[in-house]
Amino acid sequence: MLASFVFFVLSRQQLSSAYRPAMIMSSLVVVIAGYHYLRIFSSWHDAYHLVNGVYVPTGQPFNDAYRYVDWLLTVPLLCAELVAVMNLKAGVRGPLMAKLVVAAALMIGLGYPGEVSTDTTTRTVWGLLSTVPFIYILYALWSELSRAAAGESAEVKVLLRNTRLLLLGTWGFYPIAYLMPLMGVSGSNAMISIQVGYSFADIFAKCGYGVMIYAIARAKMAANDEVAEGPALRFA
Amino acid sequence: MLASFVFFVLSRQQLSSAYRPAMIMSSLVVVIAGYHYLRIFSSWHDAYHLVNGVYVPTGQPFNDAYRYVDWLLTVPLLCAELVAVMNLKAGVRGPLMAKLVVAAALMIGLGYPGEVSTDTTTRTVWGLLSTVPFIYILYALWSELSRAAAGESAEVKVLLRNTRLLLLGTWGFYPIAYLMPLMGVSGSNAMISIQVGYSFADIFAKCGYGVMIYAIARAKMAANDEVAEGPALRFA
Numbered sequence: 403m404l405a406s407f408v409f410f411v412l413s414r415q416q417l418s419s420a421y422r423p424a425m426i427m428s429s430l431v432v433v434i435a436g437y438h439y440l441r442i443f444s445s446w447h448d449a450y451h452l453v454n455g456v457y458v459p460t461g462q463p464f465n466d467a468y469r470y471v472d473w474l475l476t477v478p479l480l481c482a483e484l485v486a487v488m489n490l491k492a493g494v495r496g497p498l499m500a501k502l503v504v505a506a507a508l509m510i511g512l513g514y515p516g517e518v519s520t521d522t523t524t525r526t527v528w529g530l531l532s533t534v535p536f537i538y539i540l541y542a543l544w545s546e547l548s549r550a551a552a553g554e555s556a557e558v559k560v561l562l563r564n565t566r567l568l569l570l571g572t573w574g575f576y577p578i579a580y581l582m583p584l585m586g587v588s589g590s591n592a593m594i595s596i597q598v599g600y601s602f603a604d605i606f607a608k609c610g611y612g613v614m615i616y617a618i619a620r621a622k623m624a625a626n627d628e629v630a631e632g633p634a635l636r637f638a
Numbered sequence: 639m640l641a642s643f644v645f646f647v648l649s650r651q652q653l654s655s656a657y658r659p660a661m662i663m664s665s666l667v668v669v670i671a672g673y674h675y676l677r678i679f680s681s682w683h684d685a686y687h688l689v690n691g692v693y694v695p696t697g698q699p700f701n702d703a704y705r706y707v708d709w710l711l712t713v714p715l716l717c718a719e720l721v722a723v724m725n726l727k728a729g730v731r732g733p734l735m736a737k738l739v740v741a742a743a744l745m746i747g748l749g750y751p752g753e754v755s756t757d758t759t760t761r762t763v764w765g766l767l768s769t770v771p772f773i774y775i776l777y778a779l780w781s782e783l784s785r786a787a788a789g790e791s792a793e794v795k796v797l798l799r800n801t802r803l804l805l806l807g808t809w810g811f812y813p814i815a816y817l818m819p820l821m822g823v824s825g826s827n828a829m830i831s832i833q834v835g836y837s838f839a840d841i842f843a844k845c846g847y848g849v850m851i852y853a854i855a856r857a858k859m860a861a862n863d864e865v866a867e868g869p870a871l872r873f874a
Contacts, residue, residue: 403669404670404673405666405669405673405711407846408665408666408669409662409666412647412650412658412662412665413657413659413662416655416658452697452698452699516860546646630655
């Protein structure tokens, strides 16, 4: 996350200014996530210790809220980032971003009560409620990405198609991790599967996705013969 | 590592934009390594403490995985960085980078099971498997560097030759550290030799190598009468 932050900050200058807001959003996503992962690391470290070769709880609770606060901030940004790189018309972009941001916040907010509950019914009910905005977001991004691909170069088309697949692949991972305790995985195995699952999904959905956004921007620049605006251009 | 990070970030603006991606990769390598060395430091600090003038294990395990996660991320970047500065043709650059990145990941992944094993046979077998991609990478970089030197100025030729030697000298150090436990060095001496060996090799292979890449870029710019694009140009 922190290396991605450095990459997005430094390489935004390889892009023309139209694509920089998307890269700035990418930077925000990974710096927010990097910070929360440091907190998650500490919380995990304090919650379990080694006794006779086995990790046992110390009594300090592991705080899953860091992850949800992270998502509450980063998922709306991830949606906005993709909209920002798509070059939509001004009248379409604003309302779409607003709808996606609200849906993303709802999705995370509704998932949390289920995540922290040990009761499987509670987990199921909140999980299902959270699935409604989840489906809406995926549907909206998927159909907008198809529409955005229409007028683009072959290279951009391939990248947009791969971004759709990345989106589906990584986002599809979260419900699976969430469902672990409902699928008979229990105790420390469930705990570890969820945490490892979320962490891997986050790496692809945040860092990998940001790199795709960068690649889309570079390909669009290449298709339009644009170069990064820098002082050198003033002599062109 | 952290000072190199600052150097690479700041001095990339002394380069023209064609060489900046290589410097961005250098920055990523040392920031990733700097982070992992902080983690290695903490893990080492927690794993041993002083009792009656002798360092003894505390019971907290020393986590060697930090080093391998670091290498898994940085070694592919180090390969890509050298390819990026060599100005290869677009059709050659992509496939070469892809092959090197896969080989680097294989090399690290195959080395790890041997590293964490206390059994010398296991260490030998995984070490040998890991040597196959290791030889391939060195061969590919070595031959590409020879080819790249052909059309360059005398100064660039010297730098490319030195980079080849640095690559061979530093990369050659890792197998020696890895082999320590197989060469009769045992117990705490083996542990310390490995850690000191890897750390020195990392400093030269990441920081020293990044500085060489910077020097190559500067020498190429000088040979082509290029100047860094920057505000100073406005007065030219």
